[in-house]
Amino acid sequence: MTQEQWGVLQDRLCKTIGENNYRTWIKPLRFEGTENGVAIVAAPTTFMGNYVSQTFGDVMLSQMNAVGSDVRRIHFRVMPSANSPTRPSLPTESEKPAGQDAMTQPNTSDLLPGAPLDRRFTFETFVVGKPNELAHAAARRVAEGGPVTFNPLFLYGGVGLGKTHLMHAIAWELRARNPELNVLYLSAEQFMYRFVQALRDRRMMDFKSIFRSVDVLMVDDVQFIAGKDSTQEEFFHTFNALVDQNKQIIISADRAPDEIKDLENRIRSRLQSGLVVDLHPTDYELRLGILQNKVDAQRVHYPDVTLENGVLEFLAHRISTNVRVLEGALTRLFAFASLVGRKVGLDLTQECLADVLRASERKVSIDEIQRKVAEHYNIRLADMIGPKRTRAFARPRQVAMYLCKQLTSRSLPEIGKRFGGRDHTTVMHGVRRIEELSRQDGQMAEDLELLRRALEA
Numbered sequence: 219m220t221q222e223q224w225g226v227l228q229d230r231l232c233k234t235i236g237e238n239n240y241r242t243w244i245k246p247l248r249f250e251g252t253e254n255g256v257a258i259v260a261a262p263t264t265f266m267g268n269y270v271s272q273t274f275g276d277v278m279l280s281q282m283n284a285v286g287s288d289v290r291r292i293h294f295r296v297m298p299s300a301n302s303p304t305r306p307s308l309p310t311e312s313e314k315p316a317g318q319d320a321m322t323q324p325n326t327s328d329l330l331p332g333a334p335l336d337r338r339f340t341f342e343t344f345v346v347g348k349p350n351e352l353a354h355a356a357a358r359r360v361a362e363g364g365p366v367t368f369n370p371l372f373l374y375g376g377v378g379l380g381k382t383h384l385m386h387a388i389a390w391e392l393r394a395r396n397p398e399l400n401v402l403y404l405s406a407e408q409f410m411y412r413f414v415q416a417l418r419d420r421r422m423m424d425f426k427s428i429f430r431s432v433d434v435l436m437v438d439d440v441q442f443i444a445g446k447d448s449t450q451e452e453f454f455h456t457f458n459a460l461v462d463q464n465k466q467i468i469i470s471a472d473r474a475p476d477e478i479k480d481l482e483n484r485i486r487s488r489l490q491s492g493l494v495v496d497l498h499p500t501d502y503e504l505r506l507g508i509l510q511n512k513v514d515a516q517r518v519h520y521p522d523v524t525l526e527n528g529v530l531e532f533l534a535h536r537i538s539t540n541v542r543v544l545e546g547a548l549t550r551l552f553a554f555a556s557l558v559g560r561k562v563g564l565d566l567t568q569e570c571l572a573d574v575l576r577a578s579e580r581k582v583s584i585d586e587i588q589r590k591v592a593e594h595y596n597i598r599l600a601d602m603i604g605p606k607r608t609r610a611f612a613r614p615r616q617v618a619m620y621l622c623k624q625l626t627s628r629s630l631p632e633i634g635k636r637f638g639g640r641d642h643t644t645v646m647h648g649v650r651r652i653e654e655l656s657r658q659d660g661q662m663a664e665d666l667e668l669l670r671r672a673l674e675a
């Protein structure tokens with residue numbers, strides 16, 4: 219490839235990846251020549267070379283071919299500094315696969331900023347139901363781009379309820395709407411890892427400039443940095459720098475900001491300063507919806523498998539832990555049915571998923587629920603079960619009834635009996651009331667979530 223072709227290539231890249239990306243990542247590169255079909259491109263830092271290699275390597279290679287060169291691979295290296303003028307030797311053909319190389323400087327590291335996005339995690343594949351509709355709506359709003367309205371968007375919820383899925387969906391959508399946007403997604407653990415690496419390699423300036431030059435920063439599982447003082451400190455500064463520039467930040471965690479222990483107060487309050495929304499535990503309808511959706515994907519892999527009526531309903535009823543388990547169960551079921559050449563009916567389901575079904579059996583007792591709820595609302599157990607109807611006792615009683623219905627396999631009459639011999643219609647009324655309140659009243663939803671977690675722990 220010639221310098222002239224490199225010039226044409228730069229113009230093309232600018233159009234393909236957008237002006238912003240071009241200016242930040244491509245312009246500072248220097249084309250140094252071609253050796254045996256390998257284009258040698260120098261980057262100012264290892265960090266930058268690695269990032270370009272990973273993010274734009276493929277598109278660069280295809281554009282090199284499009285401008286008429288016969289380059290088979292790109293080799294990135296660091297621009298020689300004044301005191302180290304020698305150029306590192308090229309790797310031999312057998313050392314490297316086709317395509318672009320990673321940097322070959324001794325400091326080569328995995329300081330690459332972003333984590334890959336899962337192709338399957340888009341808005342199209344995200345099933346919306348009551349428990350996640352608010353989080354979904356907020357995610358959609360952010361994904362539309364436009365002026366930053368709430369910053370940060372803080373998504374939280376229990377394990378496997380779709381936080382990562384929603385974050386990836388936002389990233390995909392933002393990128394589709396505006397390919398120029400520099401969207402960076404990574405887990406808090408990766409943030410810490412990269413920070414520590416940058417400190418060790420004395421590349422904090424690189425680290426800061428990368429993280430401060432993004433348009434949208436997404437950090438998954440932020441609870442991970444709790445108790446890690448210097449990472450928190452750096453996170454705080456990155457956060458502030460981006461908010462000051464009006465750049466969107468999206469954070470996820472397994473609990474609300476004020477429930478994350480060992481988090482500095484200034485970070486906690488920063489995290490609370492935008493919109494905090496939670497993904498509630500799934501309900502039966504949502505689980506069924508998700509299963510119906512996932513069945514289509516299974517059918518593609520196992521077109522020979524027949525699914526009988528009632529199986530999805532059974533699974534949605536029996537596996538209420540989290541969506542990941544639900545998905546895993548379905549995959550296993552289809553694979554098993556295909557292997558043994560049987561239809562997926564209730565018999566096969568129980569046989570194939572015996573362990574999963576056993577593990578998700580609810581083991582919480584009515585006693586435990588009553589005790590926990592009484593403790594939570596600071597009332598006596600006797601008052602929870604007794605006849606008094608004042609609100610201070612009636613509401614916790616209804617909460618406990620609701621949790622008994624949700625977390626045990628007891629029938630309404632059985633539950634009524636354990637609440638001072640009340641009628642099953644009283645229990646039903648209580649359960650409905652709490653369902654209603656959990657939708658309208660954030661505090662109630664939070665109380666329920668806390669209690670549920672405490673009971674299932």
Ligand SMILES: Nc1ncnc2c1ncn2[C@@H]1O[C@H](COP(=O)(O)OP(=O)(O)OP(=O)(O)O)[C@@H](O)[C@H]1O
Binds near residue numbers: 346378
């Ligand atoms: N509403 C939904 N619609 C479709 N799939 C979903 C939904 N919620 C969760 N899933 C699926 O469940 C699996 C787990 O979701 P995800 O990884 O997003 O959970 P998470 O909340 O990030 O969990 P963790 O706390 O373990 O990180 C994924 O395969 C995801 O696609």
